[in-house]
Amino acid sequence: MVVDVVLKPEISDPQGQAVLGALGRLGHSGVRSVRQGKHFVLEVDGDPDEAELRQIAETLLANPVIEDVELHLPTD
Amino acid sequence: MRIGVITFPGSLDDGDAARAVRLAGGEPVSLWHAEHDLKDVDAVVLPGGFSYGDYLRAGAIAARAPLMRDVVARARQGLPVLGICNGFQVLCESGLLPGALTRNSHLHFRNRDQQLLVARADTAWTSSYTAGQRITIPVKNGEGRYVAAPAELDRLEGEGRVVVRYVNGNPNGSSRDIAGVCSEDGRVVGLMPHPEHAVEELTGPGTDGLGFFTSVLAAVVAA
Numbered sequence: 650m651v652v653d654v655v656l657k658p659e660i661s662d663p664q665g666q667a668v669l670g671a672l673g674r675l676g677h678s679g680v681r682s683v684r685q686g687k688h689f690v691l692e693v694d695g696d697p698d699e700a701e702l703r704q705i706a707e708t709l710l711a712n713p714v715i716e717d718v719e720l721h722l723p724t725d
Numbered sequence: 726m727r728i729g730v731i732t733f734p735g736s737l738d739d740g741d742a743a744r745a746v747r748l749a750g751g752e753p754v755s756l757w758h759a760e761h762d763l764k765d766v767d768a769v770v771l772p773g774g775f776s777y778g779d780y781l782r783a784g785a786i787a788a789r790a791p792l793m794r795d796v797v798a799r800a801r802q803g804l805p806v807l808g809i810c811n812g813f814q815v816l817c818e819s820g821l822l823p824g825a826l827t828r829n830s831h832l833h834f835r836n837r838d839q840q841l842l843v844a845r846a847d848t849a850w851t852s853s854y855t856a857g858q859r860i861t862i863p864v865k866n867g868e869g870r871y872v873a874a875p876a877e878l879d880r881l882e883g884e885g886r887v888v889v890r891y892v893n894g895n896p897n898g899s900s901r902d903i904a905g906v907c908s909e910d911g912r913v914v915g916l917m918p919h920p921e922h923a924v925e926e927l928t929g930p931g932t933d934g935l936g937f938f939t940s941v942l943a944a945v946v947a948a
Contacts, residue, residue: 656827660872663830663898709789712782712818714825715872 650697651721654711655686697722726942729756729766731796731812733787737774738809738921745921746770749938758790767945768805768849769796771812773865773919783826783868784814793819803948805849805941806913810866813905813915822906822915823881824873829866830898838930839864839896839918841889841904848888848911849944853936860933862923864896864904869917871899871906881906889916912944 656662665683672680689710691702699722706718728746730753732739743753754766763769776787787793793815800806800821808816816822829835838861846856854860873881878900881887889905897917905916920934 657874659874660827661830663828663832667832709785710781712785712825714817714823714874715827 650691650693650702650723652689652691652702652706652710653686653719653721654689654706654716655684655719657715657717660715726751726768726945727754727764727766728752728938728941729754729763729769731756731758731769731771731792733758733774733776733790733815735774735776735778735787736772736811738772738919739774741919741921742770742772742809745924745935745938748924749935749942751938751942756792758787758792761791761795763792763795763799768807768941769799770921771796771806771808771815772921773810773812776811776815779868782814782818784811784816784818787811787815788818797821800908800913803910803912805944807850807937807941808913808915809919809921810869810917813917814868816913816915821908821913823877823886824871824903824906826866826868826917827870827872828868829870829896834865834867835869835896836865837863837896839891839904840893841918842892843888844890845885845888845907845911848907848914848940850907850914850937850940851888852943853940859892860923860936861930862918862920862934863930864918866897866917869897869899871903871917873900878903884909888914889918 669683746753843854920937923929923934
């Protein structure tokens, strides 16, 4: 299972802006915006429980005050 | 008057916080994050540092420590709690204080003496000051930018929850120059600058920080 955590759109991301600046200096002038986030890969015993995963994501992996989460459950 | 100072793995300023408590006239009591034992203290200080190496988010893992469950429960009943720097980050992560602290807008660690405006002089930790007073204490952080949604910031301003503001320069890009906030009842206060580093003329920019610690002694007596 994968959890992606990204800053909410209204929270400024100076790290992403620093990456964007570096891209400009490397000649990649077509990149308009960079937002930096976190990517968690979780391995669980048995079948993944989406409700529990959401709880894990929203109570520890992300801070809901400033971050949004995206859950990616395995599809088989 | 027993003032607990919690040590987490990676706390740095617990020694200075205990020293500030002693200079203010209180009895510092060492508390360990992994124990469910508040040792009958009358108030708690969460010191600065880099608990758990700032892994995940600054203060995030310390906020889930066993002792923090006791701190949160007692704080909701009125136990005075002060979070300094990393301690402020822990209080926001624990839900005791609103908002969050994120990477400084300029991405640099900033370490300097900082002038603050005391906006609230009626909290458990700021009653030794007067509203509108300017004080100078050190600030030192890399993730000290206070943020919250604009509507939340409006609500906090409306409720008078901003305790101290940066003046003569905002060191980290904090929203609306906010350096510290408090809980609704004014018993829980968090701020990024370090009052415990300004309690003696010899080692700090002055003694402007001592008031945080004398304030809580008065608040405990009054309770």
